[in-house]
Amino acid sequence: MKKLAVFKLASCDGCQLTLLDCEDELLSVAANVEIAYFLEASSARGEGPYDLSLVEGSITTPEDLERIRRIRRLSRHLVTIGACATAGGVQALRNLADVGEFASIVYARPGYIQTLDRSTPVSAHVSVDFELRGCPIDRRQLLEVIAALLAGRRPVVPTHSVCIECKARGNPCVLIAHGTPCLGPVTQAGCGALCPAFNRGCFGCFGPMQSPNAAALNARLRAAGMDDEELARVYRTFNVTSFGGSCDA
């Protein structure tokens, strides 16, 4: 039986929890693949190598930098799951600031803290076979990635924008109909156009779509009343390393 491993770096646990949230599928997944290493779910620690490693979280410490290299060596396929692992996560806001100052805000004695200046995606350090987007990832996409890679085919995960999903769902366009700022036109699909369905603009938690036209959207957002500072904030939240520059487009 093929072996699956789940690893966690700097993150909230939500993306690996998504696997346990597959309530209807979890036992059949476990019947078809050996969940060899998954500390959150099991105290059994199966030795590598692993056929598929899912990695949650970004690289923020020297130890995790070493760990991800070890994980890569042990893994036939390495898939990053979620915005932290694929784009540094919300903790990458430190990249735009002084991490020493950040530490001094939280800790009385920041000298104990051993942390890197930047929060970086896994792909900045090792080769990654597939990046699954989202903050958090989508359950159905996760199952597709596991099934595909274990079967030896490429996962079918769309790279088009949230707008396509919005139309498919029959949502009215919140930007056009209500003037609500929305990153849907430049954000990769995967959530099922969730935010527009709840009357709010997309805030980009799946990161940029393939070839986004941020300049066109930004002109529209400015016309809707967003200033440069708001524009910077909206792009610089959960996918800082991939979306962070789009405010200047």
Add this chain to the structure above:
Amino acid sequence: MTHKTIRVGALTRVEGEGALLVRARDGRLTDLQLRIYEPPRFFEALLRGRAFTEPPDITARVCGICPVAYQMSACQALESACGVTVGGALRDLRLLLYYGEWIESHALHIYLLHAPDFLGYPSGVAMAADHRRLVERGLALKKAGNELVAAVGGRAIHPVNVKVGGFHRLPSRAELAPVAERLLQALGDALATVEWVSGFGFPDVEHDYRFLALRHPTEYAILSGDVAVSDGTTFPVADWPRHVVEEQVPHSTALHARLDGRTGYLTGPLARYALNAPLLSPLALRAAADAGLGRVCRNPFRSIVVRAVEIVHACEEALAVIDRYVPPARPAVPVAARPGVGHGASEAPRGTLYHRYRIDDGGKIAAADIVPPTAQNQARIEADLRALVAPRLDRPAAELAGLCERAIRNHDPCISCSAHFLDLRIDHG
């Protein structure tokens, strides 16, 4: 002279990353550290300069297991800073969302993380090989909680529908009807869960806990209330900084909390039950009595029973909320930014979660403080472990390590909640 060292390199079946180090010399315990090495993410620092409307979405990312707790504590802190109260049906919807989180989080802990200890399996999935029906019942319960969170919040992890002042969009009664049907089923499963877990074999251990939980005049507090301590102290949430002080210890990225000058108090299900049990729903009260819980439970191994009772309560109360729900006129109370400080606290599945924000003249966050339940419990968990280990130092190291891991799981630590955690050298074993 004999030395003994027990190491648990990476704790398993807990949320987040921690390790345990125990040292003994000549049969005496010399050192015990619950090491939290979850990398620091600096939420309190990165929130500065963000719009006052953003902390609910941003702080949800502290914890994928209890994002609703973060959203609720954040919203209430910001609303209090702006002089706004959210009541009526909007408050009811918040309760409903929060009950969903309690159901999913407690079901996850009971069935997939904690019960395997009592039945002797490495995981819930391994347990399913022999107890498939039981695990399926647990997964169905968890799913009912997740569906409730998704129905109100949009998705189970990091819900998108919450905002300062209320919600972006109101669910209709028709949308909640299928959720109610599933909750009815869940209520039966929850009662069966109480019966099941109350029959486990529990080590004969009791600790003289100092409990802390929110207390509400008419509710088994989850969303709001004053802060109550088992020594009789009660204070409003706004007085939190005068009573609870966090301090840094070298072996942990979590700050330890001191309450009125003393460390080692406990928050979470045992504390809520001790301080608020009479306010449990009727079925939950009866289930607790049938399970033989007594008025106060001081055996941490039996916290699994209290969690099961709280699922019964959450299902029954959620059904009552859905029953009386009439969509209000608007999805949110308008909230205008006002410079000042606001405090908010709510009962995350693992215990009291406190947020404080200072809003500046421009409607931006000037300062933030988050005190997660696991940081509060860390010193008390270490005390539990010392009491367990000290009289058993003659036992084999592997047996003691296993017992310690179980004792840690009793408190369902959510190490990812360590908004402010630093890093230490660790052996990832």
